[in-house]
Each structure stands twice: as C-alpha cells, then as structure tokens.
Amino acid sequence: MQASRARLFKEYKEVQREKTADPDIQLVCDDTNIFKWTALIKGPSETPYEGGVFQLAFAVPEQYPLQPPQVRFLTKIFHPNVHFKTGEICLDILKNAWSPAWTLQSVCRAIIALMAHPEPDSPLNCDSGNLLRSGDLRGYQSMARMYTRLAAMPKKG
C-alpha cells in the first residue's frame, strides 16, 4: 500500500512536471483518491479515431506496480479489442505481459498504439473483429468513424 502510493505519487509529480511532454495524453489524478485516475487520449492520425478525444478510467490496485492497473474506455468506441458496452480493453500488457516498469503514462501510449493497430484475433467486440477478419476494412472504418463522430468529438453548436 505504502509502496504503491509512493510510486503513484512519483508518477503524479512526473505528470505535473512534464505536462506538455506528450500532447496526445492528459493524465489526471482524482482529487481525493490517488488510486483513481482518468486520462484523455487523442485518437491517432490516419485512423478512424482521428479527431476524437477518448476518456479512460484507471483503477489502480494496492499491489501496483507489481499488478497492472485496470483500465477501461469511458468514451464509446468501436474497436475489436474494446468491449462495446463496458469499455473493457483486451491488451496483453494489462494482463499476463504486464511489467512493473510500465507507468500509467506508458499504458496510455500502448492503448493509443492498440487503436492504430487492432488485433482482430482476440476480439472483445465481435462485430468489429469479424468485419476486420473478413477483410471488410471499409466497413470497419466507417463504423469506427461514425462512433468517433458520435461519441468522441465535441458537439458543435
């Protein structure tokens, strides 16, 4: 508990110091609980998520960083490795491939990479996974773009 708090505090100070270091990621610690974080990440360019801003919620366990944080999308997203209803993410580094050397910041970077490179073979969103696996890239892209526009872009006027 003490170790995870100390580590999270280090990450917090690093985030404060390097606020502008990575313009695509904005990590915010909860005002009252250092084990709860949110992040805003920008959809990577040249993907159907471009132009969208996606919110992630982090729940950090007491054994952190020996155990990975739990992360899910709060913003709706159409992606083969994200559960459409719960926002749960299927990503190896959040499970068996976790390393305690990862940080919340690097997890965000890995999730951005996943948005750009979906893994249709381990789908949490079967519709999306099937579109990609059957080679219907345009179908996948138009669905993903539609949801980006609906859920991840600031409403105009």
Add this chain to the structure above:
Amino acid sequence: MDSEDDMHDANDVDSLDDFYSGDTGMASDDGDGDYEFIDNDTDDSDDSTSHRQQQNYTILNEEDIRQRQEEDITKISTVLSIPRVSASILLRHYNWSVSKVHDAWFADEEKVRKAVGLLERPIVQIPNIKELTCGICFEAYPRDRMYAAACGHPFCGTCWTGYVSTAINDGPGCLMLRCPDPSCGAAVGQDMINILSCEEDKQKYSRYLLRSYIEDNRKTKWCPAPGCDFAVDFVVGSASYDVSCNCTHSFCWNCTEEAHRPVDCSTVAKWILKNSAESENMNWILANSKPCPKCKRPIEKNQGCMHITCTPPCKFEFCWLCLGAWSDHGERTGGFYACNRYETAKQEGAYDETEKRREMAKNSLERYTHYYERWATNQSSRQKAVTDLQQMQNVHIEKLSDKQCQPESQLKFITEAWLQIIECRRVLKWTYAYGYYLPEHEHAKRQFFEYLQGRAESGLERLHQCAEKELQVYLNAEGPSKDFNDFRTKLAGLTRGRCLVLHL
C-alpha cells in the same frame, strides 16, 4: 474340487491365443506372452520388486527425481560449458529433454540464447555513479542496494523481491521469469530467486522446479492416486501401459485411468462416460442389497466372492450376479458357467424379477444394466479384497502363524492368493466394459469371449471363496489343523491357476 482343472484352463487358453488377432477393443501386447502378475518362480527376493525391474517403467520418489534432475543439469552444464542455472533454464525451456537442448544449441546457439533469454553480456552498462534509480519504484539508491539480471537493468532489492514473489505466487510460470524491463527478455534464474526471496517463496520455487521436471517431461507423470508423491518414468513406445505404483495403485500410463488391461483406453473412456451419464439410474445397483431368490428377505453382500448363502433358516446358496442357485455354477454342471452372458440371463427371465428391472427394460437400459452390474460388483469385490489383504497382513497372518504353528514366511501363499484375487477382479471387471461394446453381430468372437470370461469368472470365484471362507476355519481353529497343508496346496494351486489368461 481339484485344482488340476484350473491349471488346464490356462493351457487351453494359451493354445487359443491367436484366435483373434487384429482385435477391436483389447489392447494388444506384442511379444510378452502370458498375462500373469505374480511370478511363479519360488524366488526368495521380494516378488513385486524383482518383477518391477524387468518392467518398462521406473517408480521415482522425490529423492530420485531430484537426483535425475541434478544429473541432467550437470550434463548440459558440462557439455555446453554454461553455468548450472543457465542449464536449468535451458532444460526447462526444452521440456527437460537433454537431447533437444543439445541439438538446438549446437544448431544455432545465438537463436537459442535469444529465445530463452540467456545473455552473454549486459545490454546496459551501469554508469559509474554513486546512486542509481530503480526502474520500478523510481527511487534512487546506492549501487550496492541494486540488483540486476545478466542484462544489467537495475532494480532495488525491495522491488525485486516483490516482483519475484508476485511471479512465484502466480504459479509455475515463475520458472520462466524474465527481467522486469518490458523491452528486455533476460532470464531470471534460481540464483536470483535465492538471493531475493523469502524462505517460503524459495521453497515454492524449488517445488515448482521439481514438479516441472515430471509434468513437462514427455516420459514422466505423477501417479494419479490421491496423496501419492511417486512419479513414473515410462519407456515411451512400450507394448503395455500398465503401471503399478509403489503406493499399490495400478494405472494406465496412457490415459491415467486405473489399470484396465486387456481393454484399450478408448473403450475405457467410452465406458466411464457412459457410467457417468447413467449414474442416476444405476445407484440401486451399488446399494448392495438384494432379495434372496428363495425367501425374498433382503440380503446384504458383505463379502468379496459372489457365492452368497442366505441366513438361517433359509440358507439358500445362490449367485449374487444372476440370482441362480449356486449348485448350477462351477464344475458340477460340467464347468458351464454362463451367468456372465447377457443372452442367457434374458432367456431365463432373470430380469423380470422386480419392478425396477422391468422399468429398466422399458428404458432399454437392460443390456447396459447387465454389464454395469457385473462391472460394478467386481469393482466392489476388488475393493473388499484390498481391505481384506491389509487386514490379513496386519492381523491375521500373525494369528494364523501362532494357531497353526507355521512360520510367517511359510504363509506367503496367502498374501499371493489375495494379490491374485485383487488383480483378477480388476481384469474381470474391465472385460465387462469390453463385452458391452463387443459388436452384437460378431457371434463367434462373442462366444469365444464369453467362454473365456466364464472360465475366468468361475476360477476366480473358487479362488476367492477359498481365500475368504475356507481360511476362516483355520483362523478360528483351537490348535494346529492336520489338513492345513492340504489347504495350502489347494489355495496355492488355485492362485497358480492363472485363471485370467485373457488373450482377447
């Protein structure tokens, strides 16, 4: 009753040996002829041990396992000129096959080192400064409090301990632990574990390492008996899969079900599946109580052999399985022992006895019931015999030795008889699973099988009855009995009869 008869049985069967070659349901055992499990040679050494030595497997205790593992590690470490820890990691990666490690290493050492994470030199040079920052807690510590695997990525002792402990408590995956740095694949071996772990975690790790040597190796398995710590090293490709562990459990090395020779694994798997599907319908068979066919009072079966005598005043002697008079069984009727046959039982209307049985017939379970009942009853008879043998060895042999003034060493024939009973019950039991799946239309085959099964059954009943009931007389006797030697000759003869030379 003469034991001559039983001896002939064995020979008859031997001569009919290749009546069926290329059979369907029975395991073939090329080469090794008779189906026997007790050596008839009057060898004074421990029977079971001397027999096991010519076996195609070796039983290993924990010490043996550790020793073999150490030897393999030494071999690889010497031949490849690498540290023992590295040799252990390599062997684990190649499922403890010395030859595979050897081949892979000399084919492409670079590739193997990369795959397994054995680095020759550090990836990072630790800068020559007083303090280093730990890659996990991000705190700075003096150099001497930092540790690194061969790669050189520094982490503090506390973080390492947490990292290693998390992995160990996650399961056997800790045997393939890598450096915490996500970009680095450097292996973390037992030397690091021993420096960084608490006593409890060290123990767990070495437990996993030992278990891996058995579980990840193609030629070894743990004995499946609950609570048994022995392992079996099996010569892959051997004709027979039967393994008899030092804990007395016999099992099939191939499917790890209890030993089922001469029936093959797929028949056994089918049968076990069938039994679990029908288990609710079959509970009444296991209840172990039936009405006496004569006086209808419920009789409980509390003995091993199938020859039941109703309580006085009825005292009717009948067969537990077919409920027929016992006088119709055995040699007096010319050795025709047919209660193993489903067809005979059906013709005689044995299944119209009770409401329950009629119900079974309606559900077309009748045929299955016939086989299942015989399978299950032999099973429970065997169980009973195992208990009886223990009782015999713990109490009765000594008592008998005193009563009959016979040295215990000369009472070995009793133990041998019980071992034979236990083994024969097992074989007989499985022949009923075989019989159930024997195709209906193969008449000649079925007839021959049922003939053999019948002979085996009748031989076994005589043996079991002799060891169970006739022995009681000598146990309860006041003093030495004159005919004890006759009893010895009879029981030893029945044991030697090898009533179960079932070559199907």
